[in-house]
Amino acid sequence: MSTKSVPMRSFWDGSSNNFRAILEHFENVGRLARIKVEVDPIFEIAAVCRHMEQAPDWGQHVVLFENVKGSEFPIVGNLCDTRDKLAFAMGTSTRESVNRILDAMTRPIPVQLVDEAPCHEVVITEPDLGVLPIPTMSEFDGGPYISAGLHLTSNPLTGVRNAGIQRNQVHDSDLLGIYMAPTHMLQHYLAAKEAGSPLPVAIALGVHPSLLVSSQLRLPFDTDELAVAGSLMGEAVRMVPCVTIDAEAPADAEVVIEGEVLHDTTRLEGPFGEFARLYGPERELPVVKVRAITHRRDALYHNVMSASSPENVTLGAVGREPSLLSALRSSVPTVRAVRITIGGGANFHAIVAMQKNFEGEPQKVGFAAFAAQDLLKHVYVVDEDIDIFDDEEVHYALATRMDPARDMHVIENVKGNPLDPVSVEYGPGRAVVNKMIMDATVRIGSEVKYRRAEVPAEVMERVGQDFDRYLTDE
Ligand SMILES: Cc1cc2nc3c(=O)[nH]c(=O)nc-3n(C[C@H](O)[C@H](O)[C@H](O)COP(=O)(O)O)c2cc1C
Ligand SMILES: [Mn+2]
Incomplete structure (x- = not known):
């Protein structure tokens, strides 16, 4: 005591x-x-x-x-x-x-x-x-x-x-x-x-x-x-x-x-x-x-926990997202949001939400991301209706909007960093790594097929406004 x-x-x-x-x-x-x-x-x-x-x-x-x-x-x-x-x-x-x-x-x-x-x-x-x-x-x-x-x-x-x-x-x-x-x-x-x-x-x-x-x-x-x-x-x-x-x-x-x-x-x-x-x-x-x-x-x-804990990388994710967002926007102005994931060690994975106006813009976003941050390896690009901070929403986009043969772009032998365990070292501190852009955005022209099935918005709103009514016994 x-x-x-x-x-x-x-x-x-x-x-x-x-x-x-x-x-x-x-x-x-x-x-x-x-x-x-x-x-x-x-x-x-x-x-x-x-x-x-x-x-x-x-x-x-x-x-x-x-x-x-x-x-x-x-x-x-x-x-x-x-x-x-x-x-x-x-x-x-x-x-x-x-x-x-x-x-x-x-x-x-x-x-x-x-x-x-x-x-x-x-x-x-x-x-x-x-x-x-x-x-x-x-x-x-x-x-x-x-x-x-x-x-x-x-x-x-x-x-x-x-x-x-x-x-x-x-x-x-x-x-x-x-x-x-x-x-x-x-x-x-x-x-x-x-x-x-x-x-x-x-x-x-x-x-x-x-x-x-x-x-x-x-x-x-x-x-x-x-x-x-x-x-x-x-x-x-x-x-x-x-x-x-x-x-x-x-x-x-x-x-x-x-x-x-x-x-x-x-x-x-x-x-x-x-x-x-x-x-x-x-x-x-x-x-x-x-x-x-x-x-x-x-x-x-x-003390900040190292290694096993998310604490080691949360500061890095929060600190790296702002400049990544502005770098991406200077390349593609309709980028809406960016998340550098904790699971990706705040270095390897970025998820980007954007409004796509042209096919191929998601690849541009990927290239801009790789150029801006050295250790980034996987960039996932989704439409702006996807909440990128919700993993299930991101999975939904990857599951329904991405064709691996068509939408996964691998760029080989990019300058890498030995801190990435899958990079290939060719000298002290020197390595190359393969990178990937996943385009999980809806094809232009497929908007009708991709209309999301929802309860009508005005009914949702009406019910929500007076929701306690449904919870009373009378
Ligand atoms: C908890 C924590 C520990 C870190 N440890 C190191 C480290 O030991 N060596 C290092 O080079 N960077 C380390 N970093 C990353 C740097 O602090 C980060 O890259 C910083 O932006 C470098 O700033 P500078 O380029 O202005 O010097 C750490 C980051 C965090 C959040
Ligand atoms: Mn500095």
């Missing part, structure tokens, strides 16, 4: 646009589960998160582990594992979030620099990662991993900020591993390395989900994702200079790890359960030398 009770806000916190304010929102609507028994960060946290996620009554709850074995820090889990939770945190609905994000992308709000910050309430300049309750999640993971770390770096050549999420294996009390896919952060690292310098990085944990979603957007290089986050929150993201490195951190973060990605050292990293629910292999990868750990008083530690 624990007597600890975790306060949601520190007394001098003026903002509602931070991590704990979001938890308070969830608690206010009965969607925060406080776990009071002691829980072990080695596998047990992950198991509880997975059970909560799948339990009918708990799937829409955020989980607060108040009593974590071996650490003073409570852990927050299952905050980012459903579209609905992310939408709730961003003050929108699941259906509207893509438009909200697109809107925010068109009117970014630059960050605001401040010199006092909640994340500096406690400053530790002789850092020991052992104070943090860093979970181990998948059975064969190389060890504990920080999974929700928002990495803030600046382009060494232009000074423009970048935000992305990278996992960090704990190698030592002041040393983290890092895996940078071909992201913008990798470009910063390579530029620093070229200049013979380490890359300063602020790793922020426990930030408003708008920052995490924004970090997943596909924005052009040298565009500050945090300006979109500010627009999503309706208030500039507050940034504070770091204590030990030349970088800035989100002032309202729960925890900030200040460090440098070393330009001259690597270490064996992995295995780690990744987005395809498979293990990434052990490899020699760069390391982050930790210079300081700063945190709020009563700080909360944020």
Whole structure:
């Protein structure tokens, strides 16, 4: 039994646009589960998160582990594992979030620099990662991993900020591993390395989900994702200079790890359960030398489940759909909606709804999708009457409107990515993969045959308006 009770806000916190304010929102609507028994960060946290996620009554709850074995820090889990939770945190609905994000992308709000910050309430300049309750999640993971770390770096050549999420294996009390896919952060690292310098990085944990979603957007290089986050929150993201490195951190973060990605050292990293629910292999990868750990008083530690859980990919799906939608629309303006599926690891599958005016447009949509997002492999195109967020509707379209010989288009040997397990590798980091467009739209000219059989709309409406009449006994 624990007597600890975790306060949601520190007394001098003026903002509602931070991590704990979001938890308070969830608690206010009965969607925060406080776990009071002691829980072990080695596998047990992950198991509880997975059970909560799948339990009918708990799937829409955020989980607060108040009593974590071996650490003073409570852990927050299952905050980012459903579209609905992310939408709730961003003050929108699941259906509207893509438009909200697109809107925010068109009117970014630059960050605001401040010199006092909640994340500096406690400053530790002789850092020991052992104070943090860093979970181990998948059975064969190389060890504990920080999974929700928002990495803030600046382009060494232009000074423009970048935000992305990278996992960090704990190698030592002041040393983290890092895996940078071909992201913008990798470009910063390579530029620093070229200049013979380490890359300063602020790793922020426990930030408003708008920052995490924004970090997943596909924005052009040298565009500050945090300006979109500010627009999503309706208030500039507050940034504070770091204590030990030349970088800035989100002032309202729960925890900030200040460090440098070393330009001259690597270490064996992995295995780690990744987005395809498979293990990434052990490899020699760069390391982050930790210079300081700063945190709020009563700080909360944020964990994002890896691999097995949808949480690992839900942020990516929500963050990639807006730019995919605008890329598709610039090629075919009558594209109505896009869904990047969780089952497809938020990378491999996209479902697109469109109004088709010309035969062959669905193929154009497929090509545009492949061009826009590297890992996309299967693109399903349906008519706009299909609700693409309803799997049964999508199956209905595939079942009734698609002829495999006529409507399935395979494009062979496209540049692929070894992260796709069916890709064919021909060198380190180099692979080709076959891709497919499925056109499940009705043929032009077959509209009468495809008229959907429904109860007359006006009768449905009349009955619905006074429906209680049918449920009374008289
Ligand atoms: C939970 C989570 C973990 C991630 N881990 C990594 C990672 O370890 N390495 C990586 O390169 N990308 C990772 N990503 C994807 C990047 O954060 C994403 O591609 C981001 O948009 C990159 O931004 P950038 O190109 O602006 O640097 C992760 C995403 C999520 C949601
Ligand atoms: Mn970027």
